[in-house]
Structures are given as C-alpha cells and as structure tokens.
Amino acid sequence: MNEEMALREHQKNVVARIMTTGTGLLEVGARKTAAMIAAGMKLKQIGAVKKPINHTVDQWAKEFMRLYPGANVLITTKKDFQTQNR
Numbered sequence: 001m002n003e004e005m006a007l008r009e010h011q012k013n014v015v016a017r018i019m020t021t022g023t024g025l026l027e028v029g030a031r032k033t034a035a036m037i038a039a040g041m042k043l044k045q046i047g048a049v050k051k052p053i054n055h056t057v058d059q060w061a062k063e064f065m066r067l068y069p070g071a072n073v074l075i076t077t078k079k080d081f082q083t084q085n086r
Contacts, residue, residue, distance in 0.1 A: 002069050011035040015042055033063045
C-alpha cells in the first residue's frame with residue numbers, strides 16, 4: 001500500500017471484519033472506497049480471492065491507484081462497457 005496514505009482506524013476495522021466474516025458496513029463519508037480496495041487486496045494477498053474487483057470505474061480506479069500505485073491491475077473505463085466495446 002502507498003506509504004503516503006494510511007487507513008483510519010475504522011477502515012482497518014472494516015478490513016479485518018471483511019476478512020473474517022466476508023461482510024462489512026460503513027456509513028456515508030467513511031472513505032468506503034479505500035476500505036473496500038484494501039480489503040480486496042488483503043483477500044487477494046492471502047489467496048482467498050483471485051479477482052477481488054472485477055471492474056473499477058472512475059473514482060474506484062483513481063482511489064485504487066492512489067492506495068496501491070505499484071499494483072498490477074486492469075482498470076476499465078465507462079468506454080469499455082459501451083455496447084460496441086464489450
């Protein structure tokens with residue numbers, strides 16, 4: 001994870017919950033995107049999933065690359081989901 005960013009305590013807690021129970025709950029303004037990306041990456045690191053995020057669009061892609069700038073991920077755009085590009 002990007003060393004210049006750090007998850008807040010409630011985000012770390014939701015990552016831990018997702019890893020142990022498979023579910024989690026965050027409220028509006030809790031930086032859900034970062035917590036979900038971190039949980040997906042952790043699940044991938046331990047081999048629990050292969051593709052934690054099947055598609056990331058706009059905000060997800062930007063946030064993902066901010067959190068894990070060196071990650072080798074395929075990031076799609078809205079253009080990729082247009083009928084003629086499927």
